[in-house]
Amino acid sequence: MRADRYLKLCFGEALRGLAGRRRAASSAVLIIALSLVVLGGFLLVSHNLNGLLHRWRERGHVQVFLEPGFTVSQQQAVADAIRESPEIDSFRFMSADEAATQFRNDFQELGDLLTFLEENPLPASFVITVRERSRNEGALLTLAENWETLPGVDAAQYDLEVIRRLELGVNGLRFVGIVLGGVVLIAAIITTANVIRVLVVARRREIIVLRLVGATESVVRGRFLAEGAIQGFLGSVFALMILYAICRIGVSFVTAGGPPLLSLVELQFFNVVLFAQLIGLGVAAGLIGALLAFGAADSLEQ
Amino acid sequence: MIRCFHVTKRYGAITALTDISFQIDEGEFVFLTGQSGAGKTTLLRLLYRAELPTSGQLIVAGRNLATMPRRQVPRFRRRLGLVFQDFKLIEDRTVFDNVALVGLAVGFSFTESQRRASELLRLVDVDGRAQLFPAQVSGGEQQRVSIARALMTAPKLLLADEPTGNLDPERANEIMRIFHAINQSGTTVLVATHDADLIGTVGRRTLTLEAGRLNTLAVASQVS
Numbered sequence: 001m002r003a004d005r006y007l008k009l010c011f012g013e014a015l016r017g018l019a020g021r022r023r024a025a026s027s028a029v030l031i032i033a034l035s036l037v038v039l040g041g042f043l044l045v046s047h048n049l050n051g052l053l054h055r056w057r058e059r060g061h062v063q064v065f066l067e068p069g070f071t072v073s074q075q076q077a078v079a080d081a082i083r084e085s086p087e088i089d090s091f092r093f094m095s096a097d098e099a100a101t102q103f104r105n106d107f108q109e110l111g112d113l114l115t116f117l118e119e120n121p122l123p124a125s126f127v128i129t130v131r132e133r134s135r136n137e138g139a140l141l142t143l144a145e146n147w148e149t150l151p152g153v154d155a156a157q158y159d160l161e162v163i164r165r166l167e168l169g170v171n172g173l174r175f176v177g178i179v180l181g182g183v184v185l186i187a188a189i190i191t192t193a194n195v196i197r198v199l200v201v202a203r204r205r206e207i208i209v210l211r212l213v214g215a216t217e218s219v220v221r222g223r224f225l226a227e228g229a230i231q232g233f234l235g236s237v238f239a240l241m242i243l244y245a246i247c248r249i250g251v252s253f254v255t256a257g258g259p260p261l262l263s264l265v266e267l268q269f270f271n272v273v274l275f276a277q278l279i280g281l282g283v284a285a286g287l288i289g290a291l292l293a294f295g296a297a298d299s300l301e302q
Numbered sequence: 303m304i305r306c307f308h309v310t311k312r313y314g315a316i317t318a319l320t321d322i323s324f325q326i327d328e329g330e331f332v333f334l335t336g337q338s339g340a341g342k343t344t345l346l347r348l349l350y351r352a353e354l355p356t357s358g359q360l361i362v363a364g365r366n367l368a369t370m371p372r373r374q375v376p377r378f379r380r381r382l383g384l385v386f387q388d389f390k391l392i393e394d395r396t397v398f399d400n401v402a403l404v405g406l407a408v409g410f411s412f413t414e415s416q417r418r419a420s421e422l423l424r425l426v427d428v429d430g431r432a433q434l435f436p437a438q439v440s441g442g443e444q445q446r447v448s449i450a451r452a453l454m455t456a457p458k459l460l461l462a463d464e465p466t467g468n469l470d471p472e473r474a475n476e477i478m479r480i481f482h483a484i485n486q487s488g489t490t491v492l493v494a495t496h497d498a499d500l501i502g503t504v505g506r507r508t509l510t511l512e513a514g515r516l517n518t519l520a521v522a523s524q525v526s
Contacts, residue, residue: 001408001409002409005406005409005411005412008412009406009407020394205390205392205393206392208390209390209392210403210407211376211379212350212379212384212390213379213380213384213404213407213408213451213452213454213455214376214377214378214379214380214382214407214408214455215376215407215408216376217376219407
């Protein structure tokens, strides 16, 4: 049978079947959607955090903290050393008071903490932006080690170290999401299989007739596979709509005056690849469910 | 068209058919008769390869059924037309769709399936009922729809298992007239029935089964 006729037959019959059993099919679609919302939610969070970390990494910042009680000459010497480095794009001095002000802006809930302390614990520092060609761990490590040896410098910290630790956390989060989402997805596959198994039994006579008139097994089963694929596709589309709504709500929350730090995240929805992967996952779940349902069809007249 | 060599069929300890041998030539119209439980349906199931014989050889439409791989059964069945006592129509499809679906399932285009279904329903005089559902038409009409469906693939052999079992005598005769017309067009027809009156009225060669054995006195010709 020609491929176009085969597909037209299978999907036509599948849509006909779905239209006739909306309630039963809806349960499979909802379960698939739920599993993909769980999985997709974790992926969305980790995707955005990875984006944040990537942008953070791209900034190429190094912060050189000065010792308490540093002298003006020491401050000038450090500034000169930084200025002379060919790896530097720009730098600025941040006084202890400026550091405290920034802390209050970034952590509004914790800002009052500084008020209760006798002294401002935040040190003065130089915030340095490294040239793009040197934004790698080796170059940043070398720069930091050099500056740490300067008189008056307490410590030099570059973002990559922190970023690496955060990346471990993000990967962990993604792993948890995959495991949780995987568990729910298995439940979705089983639900789809049961829905289609009921359909197979309900279409028993039709299956018997098709086999008797000379339809191949691919024709007999094709409609059920198509139905599983459609259910999975609808479930994944539904999940993406929910996730998009959540993303939009998150963006509205941030732009409406949420914690400033959140603005750094720049909430983004899935890119095309992740979008397609989630759709593919939904379709695969439906197909696997349909394949599992064939045990009922196998026992019918052959 | 059909050559049966010493076919036996057992279900565990029960022997349904014992050493059956016969031959049906192309273009013949043959009745398969016998009391209920004689093995008529079992023999027909062997002929359309729903089951395999326990022993013996069956050659149908040029194919050795005992050695035919399972994946070739669908293509083999397209050479056959099957008609059953209970019609086996799909209740939630219209009369027309019951027939057209066969065309789509075996690879005809949508247009071709529609055309053939229309022609065949006209042939069996049910075209006026095409948009009704099986439950909305009479038993005789349902059987005619079933015959139209069986003819969709232009079969060389038509097998009918008690096709008039659920019909009154008048409707039964109508069905036999349709089978006669099909046979006249060149299709070999084998009808399993226990209706002696029907056989007597039509007057065709008869194979008689008794307790799973072929009654040789009633057989016009056999494979030697």
